[in-house]
Every structure is written in C-alpha cells, then in structure tokens.
Amino acid sequence: MRPRHRPARLGPGTRSGFSLVELAVVVGVLGLLTMTALSAFDNLGQARRHNAARAHAETARQALYAFALRNKRLPCPDLSGTGDAGFEGDNGSCTASANVGWLPYASLGLDVPVRGERLRYGVHRGTATTDLVAPARESADQPDLEYTGGFGAALSRMAASTLTAPLASQPHYVSGGTPTQCGSSGAGTRQVNPAFVLVAPVGARDGGAGDAGFDGSNNRAFAQGNGTCVTPPDYPGDERYDDLVVAESATALLGWLMATTR
Helix, strand or coil: CCCCCCCCCCCCCCCCCCCHHHHHHHHHHHHHHHHHHHHHHHHHHHHHHHHHHHHHHHHHHHHHHHHHHHHCCCCCCECCCCCCCCCCEECCECCCCCCEEECCHHHHCCCCCCCCCCCEEEECECCCCCECCCCCCCCCCCCCCCCCCHHHHHHHHHHHHHHHCCCCCCCEEEECCCCCCCCCCCCCCEEECCCEEEEECCCCCCCCCCCCCCCHHHHHCHHHCCCCEECCCCCCCECCECCEEEEECHHHHHHHHHHHHC
C-alpha cells in the first residue's frame, strides 16, 4: 500500500498568501489600468462626436453650395429662437440686417436635427452691392442665368472690399486669434469676413451661460444672436473649447461658382 502524500510543511520564516504591501501594489496597478481604459473610452467618444460634427458641417456646406447654384444667392438664417422652424427668416420674413441665426435646414432640403446638434449660420450682408442673401441684379432686361449676374458681382465686390476694410457688423473671425478674442488688435491678427460661416457644437467645455453646446465667443455671442464674432476656423481646440467652425471665403465661393457655371 502506497503511503499518502502529505502537503509539505512550511519551514521557519515562510509565509502564505499576500502581504498588505503586495495587495496595495496590485490594487494600484488595477486602478491605473482602469483609469487608462476610461481615458481611452472618453477620448474615443470625443473623437466620435467631433467626426460627427465635421460630417454634419460638411453636409450643410454642400447644401449651401447647391442652394446658391439654384437660386444665385445664399439663404437667410433661420431666425426662430431654437431653430425649430428650419426655414429662412422669421415667419417668412427676412430683414436686411438678418445675418446670424440657425441654419435653415428645411429651406436647404435637409432634415432638422435635434436641439443641441443644430448648426449656427452666418452670412455676409454688408452693403446693397455685397448682400449675398438679396444681391441686386446686374441687368434689368436679361435673366440672371450665370455667375456674372447679381450674386457673382456681389461676391466679387465683397472679396475686394472686405480684404481692405473688414466689417465687424458682419460675421467675422480674428485670424490668429483665440476662442474669446474678438476685434482686430494683437500681433499677427486680422479681422476676416467670410461669405458664410457654420458653427457646429461638439461638447460644452467652457462652462459658460447660454447655449450649452457652444464654447467661447460662439457661445456668448454668436449662438445667442447678439454678436457676429466666431472662433477662427483653424483654432486647434483646447480643454475649454471644441467647437467646429467652417468659414467659406467669398473668393472660394466665387471660384466654385465660375467653374460650375462655365
């Protein structure tokens, strides 16, 4: 009969299990792994939201181009309080000073998204000869079929005039500026008037009052309809700002119009 195997006895000074120090090390490592996983998940979610906002803004940009080609003008902003109307103006009207509001989704043939995802929209309406919403006809006895009509002429005049004398009363940004900088002061900065500008919210980061989806000047002024200044479109973002701004210059829009209608 074989003898039974008995577990070896621990010698003097030998311990079983983990010490408190070893347990603390294991818990610390697990905590670091958890924090890393949560951080990666948060970054992934932020990237997904930013990509969705970029796609939304690009769809709107293309819709504005299509509208301009059909109508030889840009649409008036949706002036309703929250953008629920989706159409140009306010109750069918659009005054000459209306240059900032919500994107008129229905007028562009787009579905109106939920609140919190809607884009703010600004359009240049500087003078009677550079009004991109209601451009004057260049010829009273000929139909306005090509870019040489009122819309093309307004774009051409705007490209020349705003380069030398930008207007703070129209949608603008400060080249080389910051999310809260409005005005032309500062080394390496200048005020720029785009033909149209779109602002897409990603996530509320600045903690300011107003529309929670927008940050910086986009929140305090542009999103509330009491200002025309937006953050520069090339601003990379920071811990207090993640909006996406698309600004189309009059020169770029005119060049596209000429190439398309040639």
